[in-house]
Amino acid sequence: MEMAAVPGKRRGRLRRRLAWAGGALAPIALAGGGYLIANAVALPTSTPSCSWPLRVHGRATSEQAGLIRCYLRALARHDAGGLLAVADTTSAPVRITAADFRHSADARSGLASARFVAGQMDDAYAVTITFGDGAREIVAMGLANPGSVHSWRLGVGTSQTSPGGPPPAQP
Numbered sequence: 001m002e003m004a005a006v007p008g009k010r011r012g013r014l015r016r017r018l019a020w021a022g023g024a025l026a027p028i029a030l031a032g033g034g035y036l037i038a039n040a041v042a043l044p045t046s047t048p049s050c051s052w053p054l055r056v057h058g059r060a061t062s063e064q065a066g067l068i069r070c071y072l073r074a075l076a077r078h079d080a081g082g083l084l085a086v087a088d089t090t091s092a093p094v095r096i097t098a099a100d101f102r103h104s105a106d107a108r109s110g111l112a113s114a115r116f117v118a119g120q121m122d123d124a125y126a127v128t129i130t131f132g133d134g135a136r137e138i139v140a141m142g143l144a145n146p147g148s149v150h151s152w153r154l155g156v157g158t159s160q161t162s163p164g165g166p167p168p169a170q171p
Contacts, residue, residue, distance in 0.1 A: 043145035047152040048085050052076075058116035060125075064141065067152050068114045068127060071139070075107035087157040090144045094157035106131035116141075127154075 049066030052073040056065045067086055074082025080096040087094045106112075110132020117126045124142040131137075140155035 043090055043147070044151040044153065045145060045148040046150050053111050055111060055113035056116070057113060059118060060114070060116040063150060064116060064125065064127075064152055065114070067141065067154065068129065068139075071154055071156070072107045072112055072129070075101065075104050078104050083156055086154045088142065088144045088153035088155060089157075090153070091159075093160040095160050096157050100157055103129075103131060103135060103137050106133055106135040106137075109133035109135075 047063040047067050048070045049063060050070035050073050052069035054065060054069050054072060056068075070082065071086050073079070074086065078101055080100075083096045083100055084094065087096070112129055112131045115128045115130075117128070119125060123146075124140065127139045127141050129137045129139060141152055142155070143149065143151050144153040145151035
């Protein structure tokens with residue numbers, strides 16, 4: 001509706017209604033925008049990077065190698081917070097347990113190497129880590145945020161998801 005086509009009194013009433021509607025909708029729009037911003041912030045947009053000796057094999061970016069370095073440093077230092085920082089926590093909360101430190105001594109044993117093997121879509125990798133003492137571990141690496149190519153995380157830790165479906169049948 002164009003303002004010029006509306007006679008005097010009706011035009012003033014229309015302006016007041018438009019102003020009221022704008023004022024009433026503004027908090028809703030802000031709340032919705034805040035919701036979107038809060039959810040967007042929850043997804044990582046960068047990859048942690050650390051300094052730790054590592055020999056890299058295969059096609060890997062410096063970000064991906066830096067993430068593995070952080071993983072090795074956290075393992076060697078028995079740092080649960082460090083492991084949580086490299087874990088993919090976007091789909092479910094993750095808990096770090098003693099089982100996640102099974103290669104802690106291996107990480108301290110000398111120069112480790114990491115072989116990166118890309119998946120079919122280049123947004124996931126299988127990383128084979130060979131520790132200085134010869135022990136091996138395969139860790140999954142993927143993008144935690146589909147909107148950022150700088151959000152690599154590892155599949156470490158224990159996912160704290162509740163099992164879906166009905167409870168198992170009792171014999």
